[in-house]
Amino acid sequence: MTTGVLAGMRIIEGSAFVAAPLGGMTLAQMGADVIRFDQIGGGLDYHRWPVTDGGHSLFWAGLNKSKRSIQIDLRSDAGRELVGALVTAPGDDGGMFLTNFPARGWLDYARLRAERADLVMVALTGNFDGSSEVDYTVNPATGFPYVTGAGDSDDPVNSVLPAWDIALGNLAAAGLLAGERHRTRTGEGQLITASLSDVAFAMVGNLGRLGHAALGRDSGTVKDGNHLYGTFGTSFRTLDRRHVMVVGLTGRQWSALRDATGLIDRCAEIEQEAGVDLDTDTGRYVARERIAECLCPWFAQRTLDEVAEILDKRQVAWAPYQTFAELLGDRRLSSANSLFSPVEHPGVGTYPMPASPLDFSESGRLPARRAPLLGEHTDEILTEVLGLADHEIGTLYDNGVIAGPTA
């Protein structure tokens, strides 16, 4: 049985919410031994929605899969010393720390490095200056809410998906691996920092939207509904009142859509009216409303099944909109795909859990493994990583410095 491409790597994680837990889980699902420590009773995200009727957080269960858990009283000096000892424990495969806790005081990098000179620490913050921020306050600043949603309102539409947290979490995993690579080659550790708003603002730049605004070419106030920016793509309603998205981004996609729907007969007319060339992105984008108007009856006169049959035959780029519940029945979540498997989470039940989206031809893909119970591995971690004797662990329990499994 494979143990994953990162087998043997150990990372200590002090985290809450999405970005840092996701970064740790990304590495854990590739086989790293990721040890998340939490305040006894759970951190800030331990009850984050969605929750079950019994109060179990499916969010926490989702973002901490494949990790080990230790509960420590982080407000006590003894607890903080224990965390420091875990973070700086010797061994070539350890000495890595991923956190979104404030990297100061007892978690100051210089202070930790004094105990282990080659410590690789990834510290995630809200803003570049260390101040705090959450995805839902960063996204409003990016400009995207003012270009999201239907044009009949100029109210901003904030994101439900914490996209920046996700981007930062995956980037943190890459940053940690880059830092560990450098250490392997040079022996040098370092502090790696990244902020949520930096990731978001960099991406507004990367996608060209910021440059476009800087050049005075985009006010950023035009809402375009579900039209795909910069080319043709939009949503339609079928006869049976289902919603579908169709896309003509590449030339091949565009000609497939045009041919499948009979739109080809109207193209010359649209081109003449709009004064554009529909074989270019710009032409299709400029004429998007007119194209959509011509296509609308085609969808309105057909059921989703009829639409699907015709579009699939012509290899059109399209998709039906689905709810979370409908996604459960998607063929891409079936057993044909090794990504998902049904796993039991104690106290909750059995439901489909995803493994890493990365599959390695030689190292394999580890099956989905549930999140730990809080403190499930307290004893074994202290024994294995710090070499504590049973009576030492007993004393820590007696003094309320640590706690064991909590269902």
Place this chain on the structure above:
Amino acid sequence: MTTGVLAGMRIIEGSAFVAAPLGGMTLAQMGADVIRFDQIGGGLDYHRWPVTDGGHSLFWAGLNKSKRSIQIDLRSDAGRELVGALVTAPGDDGGMFLTNFPARGWLDYARLRAERADLVMVALTGNFDGSSEVDYTVNPATGFPYVTGAGDSDDPVNSVLPAWDIALGNLAAAGLLAGERHRTRTGEGQLITASLSDVAFAMVGNLGRLGHAALGRDSGTVKDGNHLYGTFGTSFRTLDRRHVMVVGLTGRQWSALRDATGLIDRCAEIEQEAGVDLDTDTGRYVARERIAECLCPWFAQRTLDEVAEILDKRQVAWAPYQTFAELLGDRRLSSANSLFSPVEHPGVGTYPMPASPLDFSESGRLPARRAPLLGEHTDEILTEVLGLADHEIGTLYDNGVIAGPTA
């Protein structure tokens, strides 16, 4: 001057659009030598919006920063051989290939590996079975469009931001580094695959939404406007008709908001009416509409400046909504933050460009470096990587197999 934490690593990239180019750029901005090859005249994304009046793609310029570029006729056997030679060129720091082109035929992994046994190749696809998909067809399938936007419409709201592409791009960078680490330790190369829809669907699971639906607890059809899922947070309009987002996710954030706005005087009343405890996430979420109603006049009676002064003083988690143009004036894009610097892109002008959001205390953060012109490095790449002589390069030009810089 620093050369970046990944200095000495060479990656060949065959890509288009967001995910693969972003993955390559993430590594390039950490110092890897990333060589993107393109069909002569540019690939499918060479004219992607936003574009300048002169037709330059700010999108392409944004997603290919810090790379080198070579133009090759990919339809010719000689051109394909050249790509194969680049991908499998010897050297400890080479032998890495990142692509979202179909990994079959001339780009089949087994075929390439025959030339270099330890090749690490990351192949990104649309779906797990290798079929194609774009962000704008994946997002409809995730369930998020049916819970995005205001509740007065049940039409789905698709994402303007290609969030899944971004997640996949960053994950691809982590996957490549994991594969390279394994090779360094064992000598073994491998094919690493990941798909856009797998990344998206895994994240629906990671965030707990899929499990919630599987347990029959979430129909996924309730639109909640800008309310923050699972706790309190929403948007308000100020006296001067600006929009702001406020968040009470953690206990500290909630009490800061409550105290700053005088809401504290109404809390007991709201708790009694709704039968909830506002000190819990669930209580705040259940009573969200009532809380928002109570807060609405407070914002409506104050200008943005007045709101900002009070909320900042109390350290409330909040943000004004900004357009792309307004983001340009955000203090976090100023010279106080080393993330952005003004860089000239030939034929376009000078505008703020982001470096890597990752900053390394010892290896440094490389300054933003513009994208190459298409084919800007054709000659030097063939000389340096393949050791071709001038006359050999000349013959390739003569035969139309390669092309040099195109502005």
